[in-house]
Amino acid sequence: MAELKYISGFGNECASEDPRCPGSLPKGQNNPQICPYNLYAEQLSGSAFTCPRNTNKRSWLYRILPSVSHKPFASIDQGHINHNWDEVGPDPNQLRWKPFEIPKACQKKVDFVSGLHTLCGAGDIRSNNGLAVHIFLCNSSMENRCFYNSDGDFLIVPQKGKLLIYTEFGKMFLQPNEICVIQRGMRFSVDVFEETRGYILEVYGVHFELPDLGPIGANGLANPRDFLIPVAWYEDRQVPGGFTVINKYQGKLFASKQDVSPFNVVAWHGNYTPYKYNLENFMVINAVAFDHADPSIFTVLTAKSLRPGVAIADFVIFPPRWGVADKTFRPPYYHRNCMSEFMGLIKGHYEAKQGGFLPGGGSLHSAMTPHGPDADCFEKASKAKLEPERIADGTMAFMFESSLSLAVTKWGLKTCGCLDEDYYKCWEPLQAHFTPTSRSPTEPK
Template sequence: MADELNYQHGFRNHFSTEALPGALPEGQNSPQKCAYGLYAEQLTGSAFTAPRHQNLRSWLYRIRPSVVQSAYRPLENHQVHTSPLDKPAADPNQMRWDPAPLPDEPTDFIDGLLTIAVNGDAGAQTGVGVHVYAFNQDMTDRFFYTADGEMLFVPQLGTLRLRTEFGEIEVDNGEIAVIPRGVKFQVRKGQNVDAARGYICENYGSPVELPGLGPIGANGLANPRDFQSPVAAYEDVEGDFSLVAKFSGRFWETRLGHSPLDVVAWHGNYAPYKYNLAHFNTINTVSFDHPDPSIFTVLTSASDTPGVANLDFVIFPPRWMVAENTFRPPWFHRNMMSEFMGLIHGEYDAKAEGFLPGGASLHNCMSPHGPDAETFDKASNAELKPQYLADTLAFMFESRYVYHPTEAALATEYRQRDYVDVWSTLRSNFTPEQR
């Protein structure tokens, strides 16, 4: 594969790309004989009979078909989990974690994954799994795919180089990438990166899409043209390789005598993509009151209930705060939706300390949360002049389903077991004798 990466622009456009001239057939998908002796293979991300605007599929023209592999055998992995969980039970307590420590021993992406929480039922294609990763070694002879859902990558430390069947994607801090369900890939560090850390949302439900804009109109939030998918690139390499599959919550391994990244050409609308969060056109109030976080939605996964998301990926980017006569940070609230939050860099305006880049918090359905005592006092007495929040980039994986933390996440040493104390000094300011 070439060192220089090229991209095609647009959100789920029907792309056509070839690494060799004439590798794509003309006028049909599966000719009797493909050019260059390639094999035609279709990868579908939706039911065959899905409506045209929701039908996801790509045709791959590859050196060897995917069926050229050994039998799958179970592979032990006790750090990655999928819903539903037998135990522990979901917990209404507010939870927070420090950043996951970087590994001391050589650790690749697969071995550096840890599941924080899951919800829904992957077998029924509902809900999500939330993982963190920390690794310091490239995947070289191992490849990976998950049949349980698509993977939304949110890097926090270190650039990622995602080597996929469709081509390569480099994902920097402040960018995200989505690898569709079933796509084979490797994860490597970017140039001059010693270790990488970040978050992943494994979406078991309907594939994420751009949210409707409603009264906002035609423009705003994430623009389709700012999404990028890779152009075709391939490697024709023989050797002893491992393909690890995540299937129905378990890990499986098969052996390959060749690299599976051997797609010479492809066309379709089911492909990996990335997006630079700096391109998000933030909408905010210019009068009073703090808006609901839904106005910061980048991508959404619909559930069977209109308007109630299986997953909303929401960001809190740099932005102007100009609301008058308003408590500007997020107010105290209890939600029907459950919130997992992470911090990519800087500070989050609802927390004075303790919420660190690479860390995470979890506030489940109807569990109260909001600004800590120090932030409340500061914001209640602040001079309300226009303020630009420059050094901040936080996000939420918000879901209609209750998150079930894993035993490992509850037991890990970097969980903040005293998190609830950040609200302990909030006292009554009630003065009935005066308005």
């Protein structure tokens, strides 16, 4: 595969043109009257026109044919995409899933769109408030098919297999331990090279942004320069039989046909683009004296709500790092939280779970449902010698955290076949160690 080129930076005003057509970017949106190379000018807006300048999201695309050149949309098979949060009754229990099974190509070809499965979510698409968590399980590339989401942004977290993503802005190559964000309305297609699995966080009505750093200062966590935006690339291709454009609109799937590839953008400029990020570039902040800091110190991206400091969704990672705090319990503490926490594992072994939480699986701890280290982890951590140690080497766990109370779909609770019915048993061996006559087990009675 030829090396793909990128532009560095998060949320920047950028410009790019395919080197095959030098000078394809006009000076101004549509100046002169006819664009260079006789291209069409088209604006893609990711925010209201009148948003303040620092939150206004839009890009101009200069393309061979405008995206309006298609046949009418018609409803298609909905597959496993589901935004009906009342499909089954609520379940406040701690939930854990074994690795989600990828269909075998020899049995049935499944591409990225047909392999989307909604696991849980909350809110309302029509009012632009909420989120959904999807799992993608696929074994085949999208052939003369593309997808775009009218409902929200997709944050894609691959766990197994590599993705080559074609977008209107250019191509991105994505592999495990990298993420990408395809923002609302952007058309894309996914090639895969083997059985492929991953997680998606979808947010409605807001966009992901870098968290404020506060007392951390100017630098730290995910740095803007490490985010990569694809360089313009186009294909001028007629498609016999038609190219299928699939749209997710109000939670339902629709399809239309057009005669040409939608990836016909020769040049673009703006600040509303897809982007990717390598999780290895995250600058970890951690406790160096005592205590266990809140997981918010590991936030890569946030999608803010209207309440200050409260997110519709945060994307949080738990990367390799040093543990040096003393006089403290180092693993995550036992916890009840007003937030909902969905966790996934890209690779390795998560420190607070000795077994059962596996790459390609997940867990959900709903609002105010208690959770924390299993019994084995607690016993080992309570007796461990507190000296500097490496934590999570070869591991990458992540969390989708939300202020919304998430509902699990029927597929997640009943039909996926991966729900771990014995998850609660990992805490059953916990025993009371209360010593009412001495403050410490080492003190005389």
